[in-house]
Amino acid sequence: MNIAVISYSFTGNNQLLAGSVAKELSAEHIQISEPKTRTMGSIALDMMFSRTPQVQPAPETMESYDLLLFFGPVWMGHVAAPLRAYLKYLKSHPQRYGFLSISGGADGPNPKLTGDLRKRAGADPAVLIDLHIADLLPNREKTVRKDTTAYRLNDSDIHRLTYTMMKTIRDVI
Ligand SMILES: Cc1cc2nc3c(=O)[nH]c(=O)nc-3n(C[C@H](O)[C@H](O)[C@H](O)COP(=O)(O)O)c2cc1C
Known part of the structure; x- marks a missing residue:
């Protein structure tokens, strides 16, 4: 099966985890970048006004x-704005x-999250895993x-989270 791991990350966590899962799957890892510098201010504006920012590579x-x-990260309860262009593309070009x-x-x-994905991509995800940093910290x-x-995330977190995700991913591949 030809799998692509496509990641967006603002502070690095999801990029590291995506890289580790991609390696486990021997899948290509495509990293999303934005031509405009991302700031806390633009996160708030994109999320509040439901904007779809420009991204590379093209969907x-x-x-x-x-x-x-x-x-990618969850921002204000929803999928981070830089993933929106890809989800929107899936609506007209359905893919798992x-x-x-x-x-x-x-x-x-x-x-x-589920409703946001369904609304933007036009279909439910084959797999949805939202793990939490709060569960890695001592005083939950x-x-x-x-x-x-x-x-x-440190190396030990990446290792544990990759293992957790792989258990579920194996069921859908
Ligand atoms: C503006 C902002 C809003 C966030 N909102 C949420 C949220 O609603 N729910 C949540 O679980 N985490 C939220 N987070 C935490 C991020 O999802 C978390 O720090 C994530 O690991 C960052 O991923 P990254 O390093 O790949 O950018 C938010 C972070 C930022 C900066």
């Missing part, structure tokens, strides 16, 4: 794969896809947003 490059595994994330989780799960009940947003 058309995904055409030849059997399964697309998107990695998944969304995988290491998000903060300081406020608990992100219940709007005292963890606040500031702690999770500042956290950067």
Whole structure:
């Protein structure tokens, strides 16, 4: 099966995890970049006004794969804005896809993710995994947003999270 791992990352966590999963799958790892510099301000504006920012590479490059595994952060309960152009492309060019994330989780799960993916891609993901940084930290009940947003995955986290994700991914490939 021809799988593409496609990642967007603002602070590096999802990029590292995507790279590790891609290696496990012997899949190509495509990293999304933005021509405009991303800031906290532009995150807030894109999420509040549901904007779809420009990204590279063009979504058309995904055409030849059997399964697309998107990695990216959750922002304000939704899939990060730089993944939107790819999800929108799937609406007119349906393909099997998944969304995988290491998000903060300081406020608990992100219940709007499934609906956001369905609305934007026009179909449910074959796999949806949202793992949380809060679960990696020692004092789960005292963890606040500031702690999770500042956290950067280490090698041991990557190893554990890759193992966890692979157990589910194997069921869909
Ligand atoms: C503006 C902003 C909003 C965020 N909103 C959420 C959220 O709603 N839910 C969540 O679980 N994590 C949230 N996070 C935490 C990120 O998902 C988390 O830090 C993630 O690991 C960052 O991934 P990256 O390093 O690949 O960019 C938010 C982070 C930022 C910067």
